Amino acid sequence: MNTIMLERGKNGIALMTLNRPERLNAITTEWIEDMHSALDVLASDSTVRVVVVTGAGRGFCAGYDLKHSEAVLKDGDLGQVWEGMLSQERLSAIVKRVHKLPQPVIAAVNGPAAGAGFALVLAADLRIAAASANFHVANARIGLAAGDCGISWLFPRLVGLARCYELMLTGRPFDASEAERIGLVSRVVPDEMLLDTTMELATAIAANSAFGVRMTKQVVASALEIASLDVAIDMENRTQVLCALTGDVDEAMHAFREKRPPRFRQP
Known part of the structure; x- marks a missing residue:
């Protein structure tokens, strides 16, 4: 798994790191398949008590890699609509699988979380943000529906319908402070404390039955x-x-x- 790093630490805590830092961990076909492989491992490992998800470098996940998506549309041999649907279903299945993992999942959000990367944040059970974290649901601004990869179901349940509509319909970005104020994240910490704080929370959970x-x-x-x-x-x-x-x-x-x-x- 080149684009996803999976490490098992002490106390049954697994750290999953999205690992394309040169592209803010943006999503490619390889990323999708690596993520499915990592989720296969986690779902079947009863010794893993808590899963922490974060991004390598200065971002959590910038969404789908636009350079890669252009290549997929041009090279698809099943037709653009059919090829696009298969790719979309494979990607969105990741959000469902993260949401349904038997272990609690904590997202440690560093830097940008956009598009399907934002959906991955929503799919986690707990969210802690670095001060540098920022969130984008901007699909409506580029001609797409903002409901993507489960966002339309997860987002209003976390922050309420009115706030969800405002952010999805305008497509405006919002920062970690606002995310904490509207209840999307449970706390905001300095960047250098993000992983340590998240691991403390994971350890407290793993200490229970x-x-x-x-x-x-x-x-x-x-x-x-x-x-x-x-x-x-x-x-x-x-x-x-x-x-x-x-x-x-x-x-x-x-x-x-x-x-x-x-x-x-x-x-």
């Missing part, structure tokens, strides 16, 4: 898909019983009495 964390992500994601409080509570009840049967609750109680950190079972 692996099964409990996984079920928390699953139950919240499922609750967003249903319209009934009764159904959400029924799902929560079943999840709590499953978690209680793992033995992690007993270990947490023993650890509390013994005034030590809990030693939860690993998958």
Whole structure:
């Protein structure tokens, strides 16, 4: 995987680095396939507890590489519409896969996040921004729909419909400070502290029960898909019983009495 670096660190934390710094980690066909390969590894590795995604160099991801997209349109042998649809489906599948990873995903956003790169930020479960981070949903300004790679579904759920419409319809960029104010990111930190701060958050999550964390992500994601409080509570009840049967609750109680950190079972 030349365009995506995947490193497994201590405490079950995996660091995924988008690695085309000379092009602000812009997306190419190789990038897409490398990302799918990395997601295959992460989805099947139960020892990975938390995934951190960031960009190499001075940017997170500038969206699709326009030079590369011109080559794809000219060289496609299935016709532009058919070729474009296949490419779009392959790219947007990455956002769905990141959103559905069993592990919590934290985006550590450095510099620009635009287009499908912005969608990748939205697909994460948590977002921390460097002071240099900036965000662009500018498709409407170049003749395309701003709803791309899941943005139309993810963005309004994170910041509300009115703010989403303003940013998508105008296509204006916004900075890290505004992203924090509207609730897109949970915090903004100096650039040099971005990765350390994100790793601290990942470590705090990884210290909890692996099964409990996984079920928390699953139950919240499922609750967003249903319209009934009764159904959400029924799902929560079943999840709590499953978690209680793992033995992690007993270990947490023993650890509390013994005034030590809990030693939860690993998958």
